[in-house]
Amino acid sequence: MMDLGKYAAEVISAWGISLAALAGLVWWSVRRDRRVRAELERTERDHG
């Protein structure tokens, strides 16, 4: 890791939290989509 100087903690924490939040959002959205698709398939089979 390059030398971030005296603001290393700020930069790391800001980037870390932001990227984690973005990753979490994407992961949650994709997971929910997969779940709903499966549920729809199931429901269409039973009731469609």
Place this chain on the structure above:
Amino acid sequence: MKALLGRDLRLAVRAGGGFGLGLAFFLMVVVLVPFGVGPEAAILARIAPGMLWVAALLAALLSLDRIFALDHEDGSLPLLATAPLPMEMLALAKALAHWITTGLPLVIAAPVLGVLLHLPGQAMPWLLLSLAIGTPALSLIGTFGAALTVGLRRGGLLLSLIVLPLYVPVLIFGAEAARRGAEGLPAATPLLLLAGIGLGCVALLPFATAAALRVTLR
């Protein structure tokens, strides 16, 4: 419209109508402040205008879910909707009833409670004026929020979440007016802006409230 107003006022004043609740809550919050920040008079005097505004706002917030609750519970809301009165006037009447039963008592009580917080004497009229102009706006905004959440389970919490961000401009200008008055500075600008917001609320929010009510009554 007068009949509706009268009915609401009578309901509110009856036992269980919640009339004194807002006032009592106002008193309680004001009493809690010194316990929270310490009894030093100088500090209390400094934060008094703002704290009184916050307490009044919270007290107004507390009574919002009652605006349509009784009508919704006993099923008279659809009946009111079909009355010859336009929905917008109904919304206005409800907001007015809320203000008379909650906002107005707060305005009157504020100087008295201000004494508890060492509110400087010269601040009193400014506090009164800012609350008198601001509380109707709080009632109008609150009525809109209440219309959005009529009949919802735990609607009270959701109501607070929705209404509080809407309250921020009113609080900012109202408290600023009271603060400037307390320090002897000219308070015309925030008061005028506050009045502007209030007038805008009167002009626009009844329509939004009526729209929300129509949705719920479908």
Place this chain on the structure above:
Amino acid sequence: MSIWSYANPRKFLDTTAPWVPWLMWLSAVVLAVGLVWGFFFTPEAERFGSSVKIIYLHVPSALMAINAWLMMLVASLIWLIRRHHVSALAARAAAPVGMVMTLIALVTGAIWGQPMWGTWWAWDPRLTSFLILFLFYLGYIALWAAIPDPDGAADLTSVLCLVGSVFAILSRYAVNFWNQGLHQGASLSLDKQENVADVFWIPLLVCMAGFVLLFLALVLLRTGTEIRARRIEALRNRARRTGAVRA
């Protein structure tokens, strides 16, 4: 009530579903390029040292926080006027994305406060406005979740979005007034204009593009999810009503 009687939702799904993965990957690539460039290949700033690199996340997320709300506003208007269900669902889908963007903008803005003002939080007008915007997002999302009737929920949340937008703009001015008084000039906030040097600006543009693409991808994905979820509910309701269950 027939389930797919809304031609829009089906067409929407058919048209957009294949694009979503492409958009996701494209946004990932663009973001990676922008972020890596900004993080590793830009110099440090005079006053802020390496902390200037926070702008590569702060500025785009703040941008998207506002744009998400604007998109929700437009979608809400389209719903109220034209009753296109896809529009209402798109607004619902965009809200959590906008909320996370606002959160990122807040956190990065607050953390950047340390090198700027020496404090982890400051009631700076911009930060405060974003905090209020965050609360607006919370209320909007909560209202959607609280109302069982889908069309009613769409109507009420649309009205809230409209009224909320007016008050959000009002709050912006109120907060500026509150922090600076009407007489003072520029705020201390993290201004985009501060970093006009090309060496910072171009990777910043790339990051902004990446965020826009990500927003697009996520909203298309999530709107599709909402449409499917609505169809599930409609199918179940129909089955419940007719009592028909195929073995």
